[in-house]
Amino acid sequence: MLSKGGRWATRTKNPQPYVKALIVVFLVALILLAAMPQIGTVILATSDWATSGTLPTTFTTQYMNTLFTNSEVRGAVLNSLLYSGVAVVIMILVGSSIAYIVDKRDIPGKGILDTLATIPVAIPGISLAIGYFLFFSDVFQGTLLDPLVDPALLLISAYSIRRLPFTTRSVGAGLQNVDKSLEESSMNLGADRSTTFFRIVLPLIVSHIINGAILGFVYSMSEVSASVTLGGLREDRVPITYFISQIVYGAAATGSVSIGAALCVLLMAVQITAMAISNYILKQKSSFLGV
Amino acid sequence: MVKVELKNVTKRFGEVIASDSVNLVINDGEFFTFLGPSGCGKTTTMRMIAGLEFPSEGKVYYDDKDVTSLPSFKRNTGMVFQNYALWPHMKVSENVAYGLEVRKVPKEEIAERVEKVLDLVGLSGMGDRFPNQLSGGQQQRVALARVLVIEPDILLLDEPLSNLDAKLRVEMREEIKDIQRKLGITTIYVTHDQEEAMAISDRIAIQNYGKIRQVGTPQEIYNKPDNLFIATFIGKGALLEGNVTSIGENISVDIGEGVLEGHNTGNKSLEEGDHAAVVLRPENFFLKALDEPYNVLDGLIEWSSFIGAVTEVKILIGDESLLIDAPAGREYVSGESLKVYIPKAKTVILPWMELD
Numbered sequence: 001m002l003s004k005g006g007r008w009a010t011r012t013k014n015p016q017p018y019v020k021a022l023i024v025v026f027l028v029a030l031i032l033l034a035a036m037p038q039i040g041t042v043i044l045a046t047s048d049w050a051t052s053g054t055l056p057t058t059f060t061t062q063y064m065n066t067l068f069t070n071s072e073v074r075g076a077v078l079n080s081l082l083y084s085g086v087a088v089v090i091m092i093l094v095g096s097s098i099a100y101i102v103d104k105r106d107i108p109g110k111g112i113l114d115t116l117a118t119i120p121v122a123i124p125g126i127s128l129a130i131g132y133f134l135f136f137s138d139v140f141q142g143t144l145l146d147p148l149v150d151p152a153l154l155l156i157s158a159y160s161i162r163r164l165p166f167t168t169r170s171v172g173a174g175l176q177n178v179d180k181s182l183e184e185s186s187m188n189l190g191a192d193r194s195t196t197f198f199r200i201v202l203p204l205i206v207s208h209i210i211n212g213a214i215l216g217f218v219y220s221m222s223e224v225s226a227s228v229t230l231g232g233l234r235e236d237r238v239p240i241t242y243f244i245s246q247i248v249y250g251a252a253a254t255g256s257v258s259i260g261a262a263l264c265v266l267l268m269a270v271q272i273t274a275m276a277i278s279n280y281i282l283k284q285k286s287s288f289l290g291v
Numbered sequence: 292m293v294k295v296e297l298k299n300v301t302k303r304f305g306e307v308i309a310s311d312s313v314n315l316v317i318n319d320g321e322f323f324t325f326l327g328p329s330g331c332g333k334t335t336t337m338r339m340i341a342g343l344e345f346p347s348e349g350k351v352y353y354d355d356k357d358v359t360s361l362p363s364f365k366r367n368t369g370m371v372f373q374n375y376a377l378w379p380h381m382k383v384s385e386n387v388a389y390g391l392e393v394r395k396v397p398k399e400e401i402a403e404r405v406e407k408v409l410d411l412v413g414l415s416g417m418g419d420r421f422p423n424q425l426s427g428g429q430q431q432r433v434a435l436a437r438v439l440v441i442e443p444d445i446l447l448l449d450e451p452l453s454n455l456d457a458k459l460r461v462e463m464r465e466e467i468k469d470i471q472r473k474l475g476i477t478t479i480y481v482t483h484d485q486e487e488a489m490a491i492s493d494r495i496a497i498q499n500y501g502k503i504r505q506v507g508t509p510q511e512i513y514n515k516p517d518n519l520f521i522a523t524f525i526g527k528g529a530l531l532e533g534n535v536t537s538i539g540e541n542i543s544v545d546i547g548e549g550v551l552e553g554h555n556t557g558n559k560s561l562e563e564g565d566h567a568a569v570v571l572r573p574e575n576f577f578l579k580a581l582d583e584p585y586n587v588l589d590g591l592i593e594w595s596s597f598i599g600a601v602t603e604v605k606i607l608i609g610d611e612s613l614l615i616d617a618p619a620g621r622e623y624v625s626g627e628s629l630k631v632y633i634p635k636a637k638t639v640i641l642p643w644m645e646l647d
């Protein structure tokens with residue numbers, strides 16, 4: 001149990017009202033400044049300009065609708081959803097296994113495993129992507145692993161590996177809360193290792209797994225380096241971020257900046273929803289464990 | 292119900308020897324306690340009996356069947372952990388039903404047995420609560436119910452009362468003893484509290500630095516300690532230091548303020564001139580001459596404290612203070628002298644050993 005503050009006199013002081021007002025004004029300004037690009041993006045995605053002028057003149061849903069109607073745009077969205085979805089499954093399976101082994105099993109080499117699972121954080125996405133390209137287009141030339149044939153598998157693999165440390169850490173944090181005696185008492189009462197895992201350990205860390213999955217999904221959806229490098233190698237395989245980059249560079253066929261903005265709005269919505277869900281789950285969990 | 296036997300069991304964790312060459316037989320239906328200071332290897336020894344830890348050397352038998360490397364889930368033992376280890380995501384009834392579910396007992400029978408065992412431990416009607424909605428004592432009962440419900444061959448309890456307050460501790464230990472008597476189940480208990488061990492056990496094994504130092508009934512251990520560590524670890528008592536002056540029917544020890552005669556209950560013999568300890572229990576002091584052979588000491592009253600049946604009096608002999616149980620029906624004035632008589636038959640003399 002954590003203690004919430006000691007017996008000492010509190011060291012916080014209530015500021016004067018005008019100081020408070022100053023703080024609020026300052027913070028709001030700061031947040032507005034930081035949110036400027038997002039605000040701009042939303043405006044861009046939902047309005048039209050008259051021929052000249054600084055401010056938008058009419059509200060429109062036409063660009064947001066493109067996400068569903070324009071087949072190129074819809075394709076990119078669906079591709080990203082698919083890659084990220086598969087990547088999340090891989091991340092969870094691999095990440096959870098690594099976390100479990102590192103935390104609960106005494107096998108030689110688990111320190112190396114832990115390090116290996118963390119290293120991807122330190123590898124720039126662009127080197128990973130170029131490395132993939134050079135290696136797979138040469139060694140696996142002409143196969144499904146050749147990005148020139150189909151970049152999908154490599155994109156999925158890049159997403160999974162780059163975000164693996166996050167799921168591993170998240171699940172690992174959950175496992176650390178599962179005391180060894182909780183598993184031992186299960187085995188003592190007649191349950192083998194796998195029953196113990198599925199009935200005792202898994203339910204206790206499931207919220208951490210979901211959290212790891214959400215994080216992984218959000219990151220994958222907005223992954224840039226590998227997507228931009230490999231994503232364009234086949235037209236029908238492009239992910240969202242590649243599509244956006246093409247618009248930014250003015251190279252996309254459907255070339256309206258507003259459609260790019262609409263895609264960004266979609267990504268922001270995914271992130272905000274994901275964060276809300278993840279917060280909600282963690283809150284549920286702590287109330288139910290009484291921590 | 293089974294008999295448990297440990298043959299030469301040793302457990303090492305790297306450099307640490309947690310259990311050291313343990314040889315023991317725990318009889319069918321017996322209430323057997325491992326007693327010893329914290330860190331002496333009690334839990335480790337119990338965990339090897341439960342199959343949660345495996346010996347570095349030696350063998351473990353249940354009823355002459357070698358179970359040394361049998362995993363815990365195949366042993367049908369029930370262990371109550373020191374921290375209870377209740378599963379926080381399961382209700383009380385689910386916690387209790389778990390052992391039956393993994394044994395594939397039919398649903399109706401599970402419900403019936405869960406209810407019965409909750410009743411046995413005094414928790415009927417609490418099945419729908421979650422562990423974090425229970426008091427420490429109630430959690431303790433759930434932990435007990437959870438293992439009793441599977442009708443284990445051996446009940447293992449690792450300091451089950453250490454997290455409860457003093458009054459509840461005494462209550463619960465009587466309840467545990469009652470349940471054990473009712474079910475006749477072989478029970479192995481771990482505690483560092485000697486009073487608890489004496490009160491609850493059929494036999495006690497005293498462990499120190501991984502080794503079993505003495506095994507016996509509470510009476511045997513109290514009255515016939517094998518060595519000075521046991522004598523000081525169990526019960527109250529006073530210790531006087533001296534040298535052996537003669538060995539005959541009794542052993543005489545010169546403690547400076549006089550010579551005391553008694554007998555050696557230890558497992559090492561004494562020679563003339565040896566450094567020895569005289570162990571005197573508070574209840575063996577009398578204020579009048581006795582019909583049997585006795586020792587006499589002249590003391591000076593330091594203080595006294597009336598506690599009901601007897602008055603505890605602290606007396607000074609030379610520069611050693613001893614606590615004695617004196618009759619309650621009189622005054623004990625600090626500073627006055629007091630002559631005390633101790634039966635020679637109750638005077639325990641043991642070879643000296645350094646205690647830490």
Ligand SMILES: Nc1ncnc2c1ncn2[C@@H]1O[C@H](COP(=O)(O)OP(=O)(O)O)[C@@H](O)[C@H]1O
Nearest residue numbers: 304307308309328329330331332333334335336
């Ligand atoms: N899993 C373990 N790894 C390393 N050392 C251990 C382990 N379990 C126990 N020990 C050590 O073994 C000794 C005995 O521990 P334990 O059996 O828990 O003692 P007790 O229950 O009597 O307090 C201690 O020194 C403890 O630190």
Ligand SMILES: [Mg+2]
Nearest residue numbers: 333334335450
């Ligand atoms: Mg212990």
